[in-house]
Amino acid sequence: MIKAIEIELTSACNARCPICMRTRLIEKGIPVKTEHYTIEDIKQYFGPIDMKDRRVKFCGVLGDPIACPDLYEISEYFLDKQVKHIEVSTNAGLKTTKFWEEYGELSERSNNRLEIHFAIDGVYTNDYRVGVNLDKVWNNVDTYLNAGGFASWQFIIFDYNKDEVPIARTMARDKGMKFITRTAWKNDASAAEQEEVRRKTKNRDYA
Numbered sequence: 062m063i064k065a066i067e068i069e070l071t072s073a074c075n076a077r078c079p080i081c082m083r084t085r086l087i088e089k090g091i092p093v094k095t096e097h098y099t100i101e102d103i104k105q106y107f108g109p110i111d112m113k114d115r116r117v118k119f120c121g122v123l124g125d126p127i128a129c130p131d132l133y134e135i136s137e138y139f140l141d142k143q144v145k146h147i148e149v150s151t152n153a154g155l156k157t158t159k160f161w162e163e164y165g166e167l168s169e170r171s172n173n174r175l176e177i178h179f180a181i182d183g184v185y186t187n188d189y190r191v192g193v194n195l196d197k198v199w200n201n202v203d204t205y206l207n208a209g210g211f212a213s214w215q216f217i218i219f220d221y222n223k224d225e226v227p228i229a230r231t232m233a234r235d236k237g238m239k240f241i242t243r244t245a246w247k248n249d250a251s252a253a254e255q256e257e258v259r260r261k262t263k264n265r266d267y268a
Contacts, residue, residue, distance in 0.1 A: 065116040070135065071097040073128035074121065075154050077191040083123045093123055100134040112142040120150035127151040133164060140171050147171075150178040150215070153201045154193035161201045165208025173211040179238070180215050183222040184229050206236055213239040
């Protein structure tokens with residue numbers, strides 16, 4: 062039996078992260094069409110499937126799941142189908158305060174079966190997540206947590222933020238989040254690619 066399913070709910074995203082496939086496509090002049098799964102799509106695909114005790118992950122190669130207009134309804138649908146756990150990976154730079162409050166309440170009602178992985182790569186700056194407003198991010202995070210939401214903080218370590226790791230770890234603990242660190246480079250990233258990303262992150266000279 063399949064125990065976990067990963068779903069890319071949308072191709073939309075508010076960020077322009079240097080390593081992201083979306084950014085690379087745009088830089089090459091290849092348009093990324095904006096498409097979303099709707100709650101009707103999800104019901105059609107997963108209605109016949111017994112989802113009890115399975116794990117569902119919403120993340121993206123091209124998009125951020127928070128950009129999906131039907132995210133709340135889709136999350137609620139899977140929780141009602143008795144999934145074991147839903148993980149939502151997001152930069153947290155979208156949606157209204159009302160959404161985050163209601164999403165936090167949904168997480169609390171689910172007994173922590175709904176978990177957000179907040180992808181925030183810095184305490185004072187968030188340079189890698191180009192186009193993402195850090196003040197809005199923290200407002201969204203705090204709103205979600207204060208409403209009872211369950212979350213983890215995923216922190217990718219770069220040269221610009223490595224000294225902030227101890228502070229971030231303490232902040233995560235104080236806010237009640239698990240703290241997860243990751244290295245910035247995939248195994249197949251060449252030295253030239255790594256240097257290009259460092260240059261772009263420093264100078265912000267890209268789309």
